[in-house]
Amino acid sequence: MDRRQFIKSASTTSLLASPGMCALCKNLYSFTDKVNISHREARYYKQLPHKEIECKLCPRLCKLGDKERGYCGVRENEGGTYNTLVYGKACAAHVDPIEKKPLFHFLPSSRALSIATAGCNVHCKFCQNWEISQKRPEQVHNIDLPPSSVVRSAQKYDCPVIAYTYSEPVVFYEYMYDTSKTARTEGIKNAVITGAYINPEPLEDLLTVVDAIKIDLKAFTQKFYSEYVRGKLQPVLDAIKMVSQSDVWLEIVYLVIPTLNDSPEEIQSLCRWVRKETSPDIPVHFSRFHPMYLLKNLPPTPISTLERCRQIALDEGIHFSYVGNVPGHKGESTYCPQCHNTLIKRRAYQIQKINLHQGRCKFCDTPIPGIWS
Amino acid sequence: MSKVIIIKGKGVLSDSRKINTNKLRRMYQRGFCRLTGENSPQKALRALFANNEKVGIKINTIAGKKLSTPPPVSLELAQFLHTGDIPKKNLVVWDRTNRELKTAGYNLNKHRKGIQIFGTDTQDVGYSERPISHLQIGSLFSNIQKNIISSSISLAILKDHGIAGVTAGMKNYFGSIHNPNKYHDNHCDPFVAELFDTSFIQRKHRLTILDALVVQYHLGPSFHSSWAEKLESLVFGLDPVATDRVGWNIIAKLRSQKNLPSLEEEGRVPSYLFTAQKMGLGEGDLNKIEIQEEEI
Numbered sequence: 216m217d218r219r220q221f222i223k224s225a226s227t228t229s230l231l232a233s234p235g236m237c238a239l240c241k242n243l244y245s246f247t248d249k250v251n252i253s254h255r256e257a258r259y260y261k262q263l264p265h266k267e268i269e270c271k272l273c274p275r276l277c278k279l280g281d282k283e284r285g286y287c288g289v290r291e292n293e294g295g296t297y298n299t300l301v302y303g304k305a306c307a308a309h310v311d312p313i314e315k316k317p318l319f320h321f322l323p324s325s326r327a328l329s330i331a332t333a334g335c336n337v338h339c340k341f342c343q344n345w346e347i348s349q350k351r352p353e354q355v356h357n358i359d360l361p362p363s364s365v366v367r368s369a370q371k372y373d374c375p376v377i378a379y380t381y382s383e384p385v386v387f388y389e390y391m392y393d394t395s396k397t398a399r400t401e402g403i404k405n406a407v408i409t410g411a412y413i414n415p416e417p418l419e420d421l422l423t424v425v426d427a428i429k430i431d432l433k434a435f436t437q438k439f440y441s442e443y444v445r446g447k448l449q450p451v452l453d454a455i456k457m458v459s460q461s462d463v464w465l466e467i468v469y470l471v472i473p474t475l476n477d478s479p480e481e482i483q484s485l486c487r488w489v490r491k492e493t494s495p496d497i498p499v500h501f502s503r504f505h506p507m508y509l510l511k512n513l514p515p516t517p518i519s520t521l522e523r524c525r526q527i528a529l530d531e532g533i534h535f536s537y538v539g540n541v542p543g544h545k546g547e548s549t550y551c552p553q554c555h556n557t558l559i560k561r562r563a564y565q566i567q568k569i570n571l572h573q574g575r576c577k578f579c580d581t582p583i584p585g586i587w588s
Numbered sequence: 589m590s591k592v593i594i595i596k597g598k599g600v601l602s603d604s605r606k607i608n609t610n611k612l613r614r615m616y617q618r619g620f621c622r623l624t625g626e627n628s629p630q631k632a633l634r635a636l637f638a639n640n641e642k643v644g645i646k647i648n649t650i651a652g653k654k655l656s657t658p659p660p661v662s663l664e665l666a667q668f669l670h671t672g673d674i675p676k677k678n679l680v681v682w683d684r685t686n687r688e689l690k691t692a693g694y695n696l697n698k699h700r701k702g703i704q705i706f707g708t709d710t711q712d713v714g715y716s717e718r719p720i721s722h723l724q725i726g727s728l729f730s731n732i733q734k735n736i737i738s739s740s741i742s743l744a745i746l747k748d749h750g751i752a753g754v755t756a757g758m759k760n761y762f763g764s765i766h767n768p769n770k771y772h773d774n775h776c777d778p779f780v781a782e783l784f785d786t787s788f789i790q791r792k793h794r795l796t797i798l799d800a801l802v803v804q805y806h807l808g809p810s811f812h813s814s815w816a817e818k819l820e821s822l823v824f825g826l827d828p829v830a831t832d833r834v835g836w837n838i839i840a841k842l843r844s845q846k847n848l849p850s851l852e853e854e855g856r857v858p859s860y861l862f863t864a865q866k867m868g869l870g871e872g873d874l875n876k877i878e879i880q881e882e883e884i
Contacts, residue, residue, distance in 0.1 A: 250687070265807050267750075280750055280810035282651055288769040338770045340726065345719070349767055353685065353709065445773065509719060509726035 251357040253302040257290050258389055259417050266295035273336045273385055273412050274450040287386040288351040289334035300352045301332035302390045303361035307347060307381050310372050312564040316380065316408050317539055319498055319549060320585025321427045321464050323559055324566040327406060328374040330365060331381035332357070332390065336412050338445040339433065340509040341472060348382035349508075362394035369403050376426075380408035388417060395424040404586075411454035412446050418454055426586065427464040430455055434469075434476035435485040443475065443510075452488070459493035464586050468500040468539065471516045471524055482524045486531035495534050496584040501525055502539030522546065534584075554579040589878045590830035590871040593622040594800075594838075596821045596883040601801055605818070607660040614884055616668045619824040622880055623795070633672025636794055637739060642678045643669055644737030644792075648745045648760055649683045649692035655745060655811035656692035661799055662743055666703045680704040682732045684763045708732055708764075715766045723782040727765035739794045746798040746823070746835045748808035748815075748843075752776040753851045753858035755809055756835040757796030758784045758828050775856055781864035784828060790869070796831040798823035805842035817842055829870025830877045833861055837874060 259271040266281040270290065277285040279292045289301045311329045313322055333355045335348035342348055347355055360368070369377050377398050379391045384407050395405040405425040410433065411418075432451060433444050440448045458465045467489065471477045482501075489499060501524040503516045521538045525546050528536035538546030542563035549559040556578040560568040570577040574587045595618050600611040620632035637643060645665060647657035666679040683689055686696055686707040698706040708715060708730040715728035733740065744760035751772045752759055759780045762768035771779035784790055800823055806815035819838070825831025836851070836858055843850060851857050865872035 265812060266810065267807075278750065280807065282810055284769050286769050286772065288767065338726075338767075349770070351766070351769075354715075354766055445770070509721045 250353050251304055251359065252300040252352045253304055254293060254298045254300070255302040255389065257297045257299045258392075259414070260297040262295055266292070268292050268295065268297045270297060271414060272388060272417055273414060274447060275336060284351075285336075287334045287336045287383075289332065289386050299387065299389050301334060301357070301387045303359060303364075304332055304352060304357040304390075305330045305360040305365075306333050306352070306355040306357050307331040308358070308360060308365075308368070310374060311378065311380075313376060313378070313406070314561065314564040314566070316378060316406060316429050317468065317500055317502075317537070318406055318427055318429055318464075318466055319500070319537060319559070319561075320466065320535070320583070320587075321406065322376060322404065322586060322588070323569060325376055326372065326374040327376040327378040328365065328369040328372060329378040329380045330360065330394075331379070331384075332387040333382065334386040335383040335410075336386050336446075337383070337410055339410075340443045341470065341504065342508045343505075344381045345508045362390065362397045365394045366397050366401055366403060369398065370401065374403070376404045376406050378406045378408060380406075383412075384409055385411075385413045385417075388421070392421060392424060395421075399424060410444075410446075411451050411458075413454055414450070415453065415457060418457055422458065422461045422463050425463055427466075428458050429466045429468060430458065431468050431470065432485070435481050435488070436476070439476050443472075452492075455489075456492055459497060465493070466498045466500065468502055469524070470502045470504050471521055472504045472510070473513050473516055473520065475513070477516070477520050477524070479523065479527060482527045483531060486528045486533050490532050495532050497533075498535040498537060499528050499533050500537040500539045501528070503541055505540070518544070549583075551576040551579060551581055551583070553581040558583060589876055590825070590827035591623065591878045591880065592827070592831050592834040593619050593824040594821055594834070594879065594881045595619045595622070595824070596819070596881070598820060598883055600820045601818055605802065607658060607801070609660050609664050611884070612660060612664045613668060615822050616665055618882060618884055619797070619822055620668075622882065623824045623826060629668070630672055633669065633674075637669065637672060637674060639673040639675075640678075641674060642680065642736065642738045643674060643794075644732060644740045645679065645681045645743050646733070646740060646760055646763065647681060647683050647743050648763065649688040649694070650763070651745070651747075651809055651811055653692055655747070655802075655804060655809070655816075656688070657743060657745060657799060659693050661801070663703065665741070665743060665797070670703075676702045677704060680706075680732060680737055682730075683707055684730070685709045706732075720786065720788075722786045723778070725765075725771070725779065725782050725786060727767050727770075727783075729786075729788050730764045730766075733761075733764040733792070734788045737792065740789070740792040741794060742796045742828070744796065744798055745804075746800045746838065747804040748806050748839055749856075749858075750808065751856065752780065752860065753856040754832065754836045754839055756798055756832040757825075758832050758860070758864065761789050764789065775859055777858075777860040778863040778867075780860035781867050781869060784864065784869060785867055793828060794826075796823075796825050796828050798831060798835050800835070800838060803838060803842060805839045805846070806848055815846070827870040827877075829861055829864045829872050832858070833872050833874055833877060834879055836861065
């Protein structure tokens with residue numbers, strides 16, 4: 216299979232249309248109809264008197280009695296021990312192009328073995344993968360895929376990257392962490408696709424075992440986070456800053472939803488914050504919204520709005536800004552911030568041309584931030 | 589004025605907490621008669637249910653065997669409903685999962701004759717295919733609540749709840765959606781009220797019965813024997829808000845008797861009841877609720 220054939224097949228078979236798995240994955244693994252959950256002790260929690268616990272993984276700090284579950288729905292207090300129910304229990308496993316994440320400055324055109332479990336620690340009304348993220352592990356089909364098997368599968372299917380994605384990897388933290396550690400010993404890189412609703416301590420530990428993080432910043436106002444995400448903005452901004460100060464590659468994606476988070480003022484504030492608090496070299500993607508889940512009353516984002524957002528970012532000094540979910544748009548490609556020539560020409564998930572040499576612009580030798588090999 | 593009936597069945601629980609089903613049946617009979625004002629149990633049943641209805645009895649089996657609806661409590665209610673000419677196959681005792689039902693001591697029955705007992709996760713039952721959105725609720729609904737039954741009794745365990753303050757008849761319907769974990773912010777307010785307001789619940793809900801045989805008045809919803817009081821009571825109400833408000837009052841009294849801080853002092857007032865009142869779902873003001881108590 217050549218690269219073109221691969222991209223075509225991967226991009227058509229990896230779409231998550233159901234809580235099960237794509238045709239490709241059905242051939243890779245077999246399902247079991249029985250409830251298939253783990254009972255492995257979770258990290259980052261505190262035991263309290265009377266068999267109660269307090270979860271320290273994410274800013275919600277769920278305090279739970281015996282037999283209760285956290286907001287995520289995948290971590291349960293079982294007799295005073297807080298257990299993850301999804302360790303090694305993947306409900307989705309696909310081979311995707313890395314561009315689908317999207318990660319544009321991280322091993323372009325590489326294959327990413329992409330895994331997810333049920334659950335999420337927020338409740339976005341526009342969730343595109345709600346059929347797994349907003350369900351409990353008993354409500355989806357899980358397969359046994361322990362960390363060693365994930366790594367072996369990545370090797371088998373020629374994937375230099377493992378991506379933790381689709382739902383919210385923060386809620387399957389232990390599974391992601393152990394898999395990442397094992398993958399590193401085999402020379403495989405790890406990419407996390409997350410809303411970054413996570414506390415500093417677990418994030419700090421995660422940054423020691425992963426290579427790239429794409430953060431979905433869902434808006435730049437607390438009002439939006441309260442009404443449409445059911446979370447808080449500040450912890451996400453704190454997480455972005457923390458990742459930007461680490462050695463882990465970071466890209467930010469902002470899903471532009473008509474009338475809710477698309478005002479020029481909000482986009483400008485966001486871009487100024489990114490430039491001031493992190494770095495102008497961090498790519499900022501503006502993705503097109505499509506009506507989904509509980510937000511079906513709004514139209515898809517006009518392309519002109521996305522173009523305006525990208526232009527605001529460039530005007531505010533962000534070096535790399537992209538338009539997402541608009542196949543064929545020129546805003547999908549990477550341009551040199553110095554000479555403005557095209558560095559990586561993209562069309563949807565396909566890479567059509569790369570004008571980089573050892574991470575530098577082929578035309579003017581400007582170093583381009585990212586992980587290129 | 590909303591009316592709530594508390595029937596105390598002295599001796600309904602033995603010292604080892606075994607249930608006296610004869611006493612329990614009489615408690616149901618008295619509760620239904622007092623609630624409807626009818627002088628016979630059969631008339632009371634007919635006042636509430638037509639004999640061609642498919643009646644769901646939503647129980648609560650989340651807390652394991654020690655603090656779930658005991659099988660005699662729900663099955664005796666179903667037997668009592670059957671005396672009102674509702675066929676047994678039209679009586680469905682249900683909760684979220686078969687695993688929880690079995691752990692609580694139930695023998696599942698989906699296809700055989702008799703009272704039906706099964707969870708939403710039973711094959712060919714499940715949840716609605718698409719999410720149903722109402723106010724701030726966005727959930728898949730159990731097909732038992734949505735499609736199978738025509739009327740519903742919330743037979744809930746009355747418990748203290750660390751987040752919601754009190755869990756009773758209205759919150760029991762959290763077990764009819766696939767994602768109750770998403771609705772515990774802000775002491776479950778307004779989510780308990782808004783979920784109840786959905787047509788699949790509000791339109792079908794016929795009455796609330798609170799199981800207050802043993803009340804977990806502190807550190808709920810998990811079972812802690814040190815704070816579980818044998819009250820030997822059932823609470824009946826047609827007004828879902830008023831019934832839960834009386835339930836809260838029972839817990840408040842127990843906490844006071846045991847020198848525990850009130851829910852107000854602990855900052856976990858079940859404010860969803862006030863929201864429910866504002867939404868017109870029932871009466872939340874204790875002064876406007878007529879409470880009738882009877883001991884048998």
